[in-house]
Amino acid sequence: MIQKFGSNAEVIENGDKYLYGNHIRMPIAMARGEGCWVYDEDGNKYLDYVGGIAVNGLGHCHPRIAACLKERAETMLHCSNYFYNEPAVQTAKMLVENSCFDKVLYANSGAEANEGQIKLARKYAKDHGHPERFVVITMKNSFHGRTLATCTATGQYGVHRYFEPLPDGFRYAEFNNLQSVLDLVDEYTAAILTEPVQGEGGVRPADPEFLKGLRKLCDEKGILLMFDEVQVGSGRTGKLFAYQHYGVEPDCCSIAKALGSGVPIAAVCARGDAAKTLTPGTHGSTFAGGPLACALAMTTLDVMLNEGVLDNCAKVGEYFRARAHEVVEKKHPGAVKEIRGLGLINGIELTKESGQEVVDLCFRDSKVLINNTSGNVLRFIPPLVTTEEEVDIVLAAVDQAMTKLGW
Numbered sequence: 586m587i588q589k590f591g592s593n594a595e596v597i598e599n600g601d602k603y604l605y606g607n608h609i610r611m612p613i614a615m616a617r618g619e620g621c622w623v624y625d626e627d628g629n630k631y632l633d634y635v636g637g638i639a640v641n642g643l644g645h646c647h648p649r650i651a652a653c654l655k656e657r658a659e660t661m662l663h664c665s666n667y668f669y670n671e672p673a674v675q676t677a678k679m680l681v682e683n684s685c686f687d688k689v690l691y692a693n694s695g696a697e698a699n700e701g702q703i704k705l706a707r708k709y710a711k712d713h714g715h716p717e718r719f720v721v722i723t724m725k726n727s728f729h730g731r732t733l734a735t736c737t738a739t740g741q742y743g744v745h746r747y748f749e750p751l752p753d754g755f756r757y758a759e760f761n762n763l764q765s766v767l768d769l770v771d772e773y774t775a776a777i778l779t780e781p782v783q784g785e786g787g788v789r790p791a792d793p794e795f796l797k798g799l800r801k802l803c804d805e806k807g808i809l810l811m812f813d814e815v816q817v818g819s820g821r822t823g824k825l826f827a828y829q830h831y832g833v834e835p836d837c838c839s840i841a842k843a844l845g846s847g848v849p850i851a852a853v854c855a856r857g858d859a860a861k862t863l864t865p866g867t868h869g870s871t872f873a874g875g876p877l878a879c880a881l882a883m884t885t886l887d888v889m890l891n892e893g894v895l896d897n898c899a900k901v902g903e904y905f906r907a908r909a910h911e912v913v914e915k916k917h918p919g920a921v922k923e924i925r926g927l928g929l930i931n932g933i934e935l936t937k938e939s940g941q942e943v944v945d946l947c948f949r950d951s952k953v954l955i956n957n958t959s960g961n962v963l964r965f966i967p968p969l970v971t972t973e974e975e976v977d978i979v980l981a982a983v984d985q986a987m988t989k990l991g992w
């Protein structure tokens with residue numbers, strides 16, 4: 586019998602004793618959730634605008650997700666890629682039918698999907714008569730994951746530090762600066778990889794002209810344009826894929842996070858020749874595309890596409906930005922540098938060095954959970970089913986925190 590810890594204090598004490606110390610955690614132990622609200626082990630209730638770092642797209646314990654999990658538990662959880670399974674095919678069909686892509690390759694995490702894209706780019710070059718091409722150009726301030734290749738693809742020294750020598754084959758351009766990409770392209774370039782909206786890098790949407798320029802450049806050079814939509818795909822921006830805001834179609838694109846509503850699943854969606862590159866024996870993973878994760882992804886996509894979630898995301902996202910100008914920027918003009926976002930990924934960039942004090946005060950005084958990224962950008966990535974009333978609660982908490990700080 587497992588003896589339940591049962592309180593915040595006991596979970597935290599044991600957590601500090603037994604968990605590896607590679608994360609800084611807030612001092613609460615999550616017990617359960619409902620919609621946009623979560624409860625800790627002591628029964629305190631919080632408004633969740635972290636959303637599992639953009640994972641809980643349908644909110645906590647959505648009834649369709651709960652029913653799907655129950656059904657899966659009683660049918661089949663895993664069968665391996667030696668066989669077909671219906672949820673994997675249904676999910677891929679939905680992704681293809683609602684995008685520019687032709688095929689779906691499954692993975693288990695955002696990093697793994699990006700690792701797949703990097704391998705795809707190298708093989709694509711070889712398949713097309715360019716064995717010398719192996720370099721992927723990525724952007725400064727980007728984030729692509731924590732495996733050795735994807736942390737190297739990430740354009741941030743803080744993510745590289747301690748892990749040298751890094752794998753070869755990555756160069757870093759300035760995000761939203763086409764010339765800086767042009768300056769790096771040479772005979773060794775295999776692909777360009779970018780987030781259409783940088784998430785960890787401070788909630789920075791790409792300029793449409795930048796992405797259009799990248800598309801043109803890739804077409805001219807015969808190299809791949811690869812998007813990382815791990816954070817901003819799966820409905821986060823109010824469209825299924827963020828690229829759909831821009832009228833620019835990448836050759837392939839990684840998605841993860843909200844796709845499985847909390848169960849690990851990721852995918853590389855690819856089109857044209859990029860959808861034919863990874864042949865048997867070149868890539869794969871034991872768990873990827875299993876029936877459990879795919880059934881949840883299939884249900885998640887069905888709810889997103891057919892139950893008004895994307896429309897809600899776009900509408901409440903606009904409301905968020907309009908109200909943030911009124912409630913936060915106008916009241917604290919000296920503290921706010923910029924408010925930006927797309928759908929329900931939004932950031933308030935501060936003029937201060939850090940936003941952590943605001944995050945801590947929202948948590949302690951208002952029981953509102955937000956986070957701080959890229960040093961001084963307050964980031965809001967709630968479930969896509971959040972309401973305007975909940976936006977008001979969150980922004981009131983931010984306003985109160987800034988007032989308390991004397992900002």
Ligand SMILES: Cc1ncc(COP(=O)(O)O)c(C=O)c1O
Pocket residue numbers: 638694695696697699728729730731780784785813814815816817841842
């Ligand atoms: C844009 C982007 N790419 C990749 C990753 C890595 O995903 P994962 O943590 O699932 O490996 C993240 C995670 O935050 C991300 O935001």
